[in-house]
Amino acid sequence: MDLDRLLGLTGIGPRSRALRGMIFMLISAFFGVVMSALIRGLSSDLHPFVIAFFRSLFGAIIFIPMLARYGVQPFRTGRPGRHFIRGLTNVAVILSSFMALSLAPLAKVTALHFTSPLFSTLLAVLLLGEVIRAHRIAALVLGFAGTLAIVRPGIDGFDLGSSLAIVSALAGAISTIVVKELSRTESSVTTVMYMSLVASPMLLLCALPVWRTPTPTEFMWLLALGLVGTITHLTTNQALKETDVSYTQTMRYTQLIWAAVVGYLAFGEIPDIWTWIGGIMVAVSAAYIGYREHREMEAQARKKGSTGVDP
Numbered sequence: 001m002d003l004d005r006l007l008g009l010t011g012i013g014p015r016s017r018a019l020r021g022m023i024f025m026l027i028s029a030f031f032g033v034v035m036s037a038l039i040r041g042l043s044s045d046l047h048p049f050v051i052a053f054f055r056s057l058f059g060a061i062i063f064i065p066m067l068a069r070y071g072v073q074p075f076r077t078g079r080p081g082r083h084f085i086r087g088l089t090n091v092a093v094i095l096s097s098f099m100a101l102s103l104a105p106l107a108k109v110t111a112l113h114f115t116s117p118l119f120s121t122l123l124a125v126l127l128l129g130e131v132i133r134a135h136r137i138a139a140l141v142l143g144f145a146g147t148l149a150i151v152r153p154g155i156d157g158f159d160l161g162s163s164l165a166i167v168s169a170l171a172g173a174i175s176t177i178v179v180k181e182l183s184r185t186e187s188s189v190t191t192v193m194y195m196s197l198v199a200s201p202m203l204l205l206c207a208l209p210v211w212r213t214p215t216p217t218e219f220m221w222l223l224a225l226g227l228v229g230t231i232t233h234l235t236t237n238q239a240l241k242e243t244d245v246s247y248t249q250t251m252r253y254t255q256l257i258w259a260a261v262v263g264y265l266a267f268g269e270i271p272d273i274w275t276w277i278g279g280i281m282v283a284v285s286a287a288y289i290g291y292r293e294h295r296e297m298e299a300q301a302r303k304k305g306s307t308g309v310d311p
Contacts, residue, residue: 021242025251028235031228033258038225043102052094053207058226060196074190086178087198092171096164104161106263107271110255111279112165117286118143119173139288146281188237253283
């Protein structure tokens with residue numbers, strides 16, 4: 001059971017998968033910024049850890065009508081260990097990003113989150129032994145130079161909000177690798193449901209020391225946050241399932257534009273020129289890395305097809 005079935009897209013041919021993946025990621029980018037804005041607004045009165053728990057809890061509750069219709073089918077999996085790892089990494093992403101959003105401007109946190117693909121490449125080299133050549137090394141240097149342009153540690157100091165945003169990007173890189181692996185065998189609905197089941201109890205333990213029961217109005221906003229967050233995760237996972245990352249990530253970078261607009265309208269925040277310059281540098285770097293990785297995958301596929309064996 002997948003979003004294709006829920007949205008009636010099962011009859012669309014395979015040639016449309018790349019376009020569908022890009023559309024799903026564009027939807028995810030918009031709702032991701034809306035989710036960040038809700039977190040930032042709520043964090044003025046509620047501790048981010050409490051917000052994080054309710055975001056995960058309400059995100060899980062939203063699936064109840066789906067369970068009533070499809071029963072236990074979405075829970076069927078042969079990879080519980082991978083789902084547990086996905087849940088752990090998501091806890092790290094949620095806690096660090098929610099704290100970052102309570103401390104730093106929306107556009108700045110969004111721009112720093114773009115470093116996640118750069119960390120994915122580094123992790124592939126350090127942990128998986130992948131070899132990268134001069135082009136991708138240059139792209140990594142450009143990306144991390146863009147990160148320094150956003151943070152400007154020697155001028156403004158390396159503030160806590162920016163540091164937490166970078167930690168969130170690193171945890172997100174690990175999570176993306178796990179999700180991409182899971183997407184080969186698991187539906188996007190199954191992946192998100194198991195993520196909520198693993199993350200919610202852990203987030204509750206983190207929230208208890210700083211607990212304050214939300215007001216009825218805050219509960220309504222938290223419910224909206226859970227709905228928006230679930231839409232974001234579902235569309236992201238479905239985008240990764242539909243097509244290669246290199247096609248989808250370009251749509252993800254529209255988040256900087258959305259963040260600038262929403263940040264200004266909701267909080268009166270105007271991103272400084274260095275946030276734009278650094279954000280564009282990081283986005284270009286990550287997009288180029290994705291493009292090179294896609295080219296290499298195509299070359300390997302052609303070589304395998306011509307020889308009949310793995311390269």
